[in-house]
Amino acid sequence: MRVHLKIWRQKDAGTxxxxxxxxxxxxxxxxxFLEMMDTLNExxxxxxxxxxxxxHDCREGICGTCGMMINGQAHGPVPGLTACQLHMREFxxxxxxxxxxxxxxxxxxxxxxxxxxxxxxxxxxxxGFITASTGQPAEANTILITHETAESAxxxxxxxxxxxxxxxxxxxxxxxxxxxxxxxxxxxxxGEKEAAKRVLKMVSRMDEEGFGHCSNTEACEVECxxxxxxxxxxxxxxxxxxxxxxxx
Amino acid sequence: xxxxKSTLSRKNLMALTGLFLCFFLVIHLLGNLQLLLPAxxxxxxxxxxxxxxxxxxxxxxxxxxxxxxxxxxxxxALYITLRNKRTxxxxxxxxxxxxxxWYSRNMGILGTIxxxxxxxxxxxxxxxxxxxxxxxxKNGNKDLYVIVVHAFKSWWYVLIYILSMFALGFHLLHGxxxxxxxxxxxxxxxxxxxxxxxxxxxxxxxxxxxxxxxxVHLTQFGLWN
Numbered sequence: 420m421r422v423h424l425k426i427w428r429q430k431d432a433g434t435x436x437x438x439x440x441x442x443x444x445x446x447x448x449x450x451x452f453l454e455m456m457d458t459l460n461e462x463x464x465x466x467x468x469x470x471x472x473x474x475h476d477c478r479e480g481i482c483g484t485c486g487m488m489i490n491g492q493a494h495g496p497v498p499g500l501t502a503c504q505l506h507m508r509e510f511x512x513x514x515x516x517x518x519x520x521x522x523x524x525x526x527x528x529x530x531x532x533x534x535x536x537x538x539x540x541x542x543x544x545x546x547g548f549i550t551a552s553t554g555q556p557a558e559a560n561t562i563l564i565t566h567e568t569a570e571s572a573x574x575x576x577x578x579x580x581x582x583x584x585x586x587x588x589x590x591x592x593x594x595x596x597x598x599x600x601x602x603x604x605x606x607x608x609x610g611e612k613e614a615a616k617r618v619l620k621m622v623s624r625m626d627e628e629g630f631g632h633c634s635n636t637e638a639c640e641v642e643c644x645x646x647x648x649x650x651x652x653x654x655x656x657x658x659x660x661x662x663x664x665x666x667x
Numbered sequence: 668x669x670x671x672k673s674t675l676s677r678k679n680l681m682a683l684t685g686l687f688l689c690f691f692l693v694i695h696l697l698g699n700l701q702l703l704l705p706a707x708x709x710x711x712x713x714x715x716x717x718x719x720x721x722x723x724x725x726x727x728x729x730x731x732x733x734x735x736x737x738x739x740x741x742x743x744a745l746y747i748t749l750r751n752k753r754t755x756x757x758x759x760x761x762x763x764x765x766x767x768x769w770y771s772r773n774m775g776i777l778g779t780i781x782x783x784x785x786x787x788x789x790x791x792x793x794x795x796x797x798x799x800x801x802x803x804x805k806n807g808n809k810d811l812y813v814i815v816v817h818a819f820k821s822w823w824y825v826l827i828y829i830l831s832m833f834a835l836g837f838h839l840l841h842g843x844x845x846x847x848x849x850x851x852x853x854x855x856x857x858x859x860x861x862x863x864x865x866x867x868x869x870x871x872x873x874x875x876x877x878x879x880x881x882x883v884h885l886t887q888f889g890l891w892n
Contacts, residue, residue, distance in 0.1 A: 491762025631754035657851025
């Protein structure tokens with residue numbers, strides 16, 4: 420199949436970028452979107468041009484590294500998929516496809532489609548962990564936990580930190596990402612001891628990184644490749660208010 | 668201080684003031700339903716009710732909470748909107764809107780329509796009742812009923828009210844659910860109930876308030892007169 424691509428090219432964070440046109444003929448409809456990008460890049464390299472830089476790692480939809488706006492939607496038009504799991508058969512032969520980086524003030528573009536999402540790492544560093552001694556793994560049944568609780572915590576833990584929620588949000592809010600980690604750890608006994616401290620630190624870090632307010636449009640849940648529920652945000656809000664009211 | 672400045676706390680202020688305004692709308696609508704009575708009974712009952720409210724210390728306190736809520740809700744919305752302008756970057760090709768409802772993304776515009784409506788509404792009724800020259804009815808109460816009926820004489824004034832009430836309806840449709848969510852109701856069962864309740868509430872408030880000017884216009888000046 421043949422596609423007409425309009426791809427955002429930008430030299431570095433300080434330079435203005437723009438959409439550039441590319442034609443690609445030899446696209447197999449079984450290719451993933453990223454394989455199609457690889458094909459384009461091979462073509463560009465042969466022509467002596469700079470390849471289009473984009474983030475990718477596992478290409479199995481589980482690492483959260485890839486992420487781009489495809490036709491104006493985070494990870495493209497198919498719900499519940501990362502860009503690497505999107506296949507070219509989802510597009511018509513001869514289609515025009517717009518490819519842009521995830522955009523937010525807190526996610527500066529490094530080059531082309533590559534975006535600096537280290538703000539997420541710093542939010543996690545602020546409190547997205549539990550304090551436990553390292554060494555021998557503890558006996559698994561020391562802390563009893565119901566199946567439902569474990570499943571619910573795992574639903575929140577399924578966030579891969581790709582940033583589609585921020586890219587989709589009209590306010591560039593990181594509420595879904597931050598709340599997923601807060602809810603994941605608040606739900607299980609290992610995490611609830613530090614829940615108050617955690618939520619205060621993570622929310623404060625989220626604000627310092629320059630993410631916007633959550634206005635509950637719920638677009639993040641719709642575009643999330645892992646289907647993380649917006650009820651995590653409600654949980655975060657609850658934990659935050661509780662922590663503030665009961666603070667020493 | 669950090670607590671008061673955080674994005675979550677600013678949203679909590681929006682939610683609390685918003686929910687108070689939601690509560691006020693119910694009381695306001697219940698009072699206004701008297702306007703649907705036959706004309707002579709409506710006049711007597713509505714004027715008595717207005718007089719009762721204006722003389723009550725409890726209502727006075729509520730009214731100050733109301734003024735505060737209106738101003739804080741609007742001011743906080745402005746602050747949040749301006750801050751969010753700095754957190755976002757424009758896309759060259761943007762197709763994100765299909766992931767959410769149009770009214771959830773345009774609460775600011777709906778809110779601005781409501782603010783303009785409120786200026787008109789306060790000027791024509793609140794200000795006139797409190798500070799204007801106003802006739803008295805036969806029971807010695809200020810005759811607000813005459814003012815109301817006179818206002819709804821023009822069809823375009825009725826139209827402004829209907830359009831504003833639809834703006835209110837969409838504002839509530841997102842606002843009620845969003846406020847409760849912001850305050851942290853995360854239980855899936857209750858969240859589903861709130862969603863349904865919010866929807867029914869929004870419909871009742873919108874239709875209730877929109878029907879009154881139409882009814883008054885039609886019975887006093889229109890086809891049904």
